[in-house]
Amino acid sequence: MTAKRRIGMYGGKFLPVHLGHVNAMVMASTIVDELHVVVSYDEEYEEEVFEGTGMKPISAVQRLRWWSEITADLDHVFVHSVEEKQTGKFEDWTAGAKAIKACVGKVIDTVFSSESSYNEYFNELYPDAEHIVLDNDRELFDISATKIRDEGPYVHWHMIPQEVRPYFVKKVAVIGTESSGKSTLVRNLARVYNTSYVEEYGRTYYDKFKDSMSITLESDYHEIAFEHKYHERMQTRTANKVLFIDTEAIVTQYYSELYVGKRLDILTEVAKLQEYDLHIYLEPDVAWVNDGIRVHGDQSIREENNRKLKKMFDEAGVEYVIVSGDYEERFERCKALVKAIMK
Template sequence: MENAQRESKMTVGHYGGKFIPFHKGHLYAITKAAAQVDKLYVLVSYDEERDRKLCKEAGLDYIDFKRRQQWITTSVKNMSNVTVLAVEEPYSPDAEYMWMEGGRKMLEAIPEQITHIFSSESEYDTWFKRIYGEGVIHVVIDEAREIFPISATKIRNEGIYANWDMIPEAAKPYYTKKVAIVGVESCGKSTLTRNLAQLFGTEYVEEYGRTVSEEIGDGSSLLTEEHYKEIVFGHKHMEYQKLKKANKLLFIDSEAVVTQYYAKMYFGCELPFIEGAIQAQDYDLYLFLEPDVKWVADGYRTFSDPVVREQTNALLKKMFEERGIEFVSISGNYEERLDRSIAQITSLITK
């Protein structure tokens, strides 16, 4: 009897939306709602055709419902009374049908009797009473958007990067643009990578091949196949770690095509596992640095002859072209390279 009374007093809340995209206003509403009920169910509603259209119109890549659900789940993982579900709901120009049928699907998905429903729109009250009944309490959270002045519509209209501070940490890696700085040896890749990261206030990934070469102590000529595995997978691991901390952009010094190039030059052949890594890459911009700056000896570099530099440069370019990877050629002195790179990157994050 006592357990039944305790169960009857349990408050169960519901907060739903499309979350295209998920933002801090949503997270604030979820946090506030979770503090007001014993259990809170957050429901991600989805209709693939509608969602693809919304993303396309906003210039966003399609954000599937599982990714949205994961972002919210990660963001609320320390809120023990919050459960995040996904519900496919009908999309129709008929508002009556969409609200009532969508509401029915929500009720089916939540395994307990709802006592509270949360939103940021008081105008939803009429619909909620029809769907959930007069006994359910509608709580409106920050309707004026005073705490977090943001909405998904605003982000879709203005762009992700114009509203970067309103994107929750769990979602930022997905939107972070990855810029690969590539080229043959002694073309200024490492210097440019560090400088760009400093200027844009973000993270960068060092060339892992250099790290491994320095560890074995005698340059690239003694690298074995196992070393190349360490370079490829170690570099990718570093990339994933830095991506979690990056600010809009992540700069990568070299990548798997460059590693394959070095394998071909020093090991004598291309390695299949590196090719697999190349196929899995998804960089947003490749800046290919031409070898038109002074060659600098550092104990690990080999191809100082100008003719050989041009030949190796042509080989690396061909390797990118054969794989259908587009790149932007960057040439000139160090100042010109910096300015041209900044122009390309600025265009990338203002689209």
């Protein structure tokens, strides 16, 4: 049996982390007593790498978090980040190695990579360490971070670790006034895209009471907004490329104004923090359905409420795409909108 090495280092830019990286990390972790995963970063270089890809640069903190989550149950694996300039000059490799050694704080006797071409560099940078090449031919995972950046993460979704996928999930908020078809559309889109969705938590909250007019305390709307965001976060973890969300904080603010009589500062702040890739605004031009909770069935009131809600989104500077027509027309239009953002 081969003697176990003591301290190993597996480094890279990980833009983004993929299953090939995870496979190499796990293999390395079985060889050494301690494995140190090092995320190297150079913000200026990374801006150039992502230019023209349709993807935004991934921060070192985000990559560090991915690795921390991926290795959470591996007690002998430690994660670090080190700034390492990527100019192609060997002195930058030297400076990077020095920073890595200082970060690890122990003598590194084994360095890991998936590139045999690194032999020359590592022999000079880590003269007392053995360089072990892991899956150089990518037989098990034929993937690279470059391929993911060039072709997009959705093409290679099966190569994206579960811990990394939420970062790339596209979030689609379906908005509108009551009885505009939001819930039905969200469920149908989730079925077609084989993904998860977020229900309007306000509806779940209303079910505790006999009618919506009972929801007149400011704290009701705080709870609705926070609980909705919690479910959003949880469903993002299981979503298949795209997540559909029924309403959001501005719509909750609209109902607060409707039933409490004022806008709540906390909902304004929540609305400022939320980020969606697409807002689909449904016009109330389908038949109003009395479900026992809704109270604004008169068409003139529906139109007035619709104007108020649109104004709130406009005031918040939120861009949205208006969708109208019958249920079939809406469904087809929304699928086209989703397709356009899945690149």
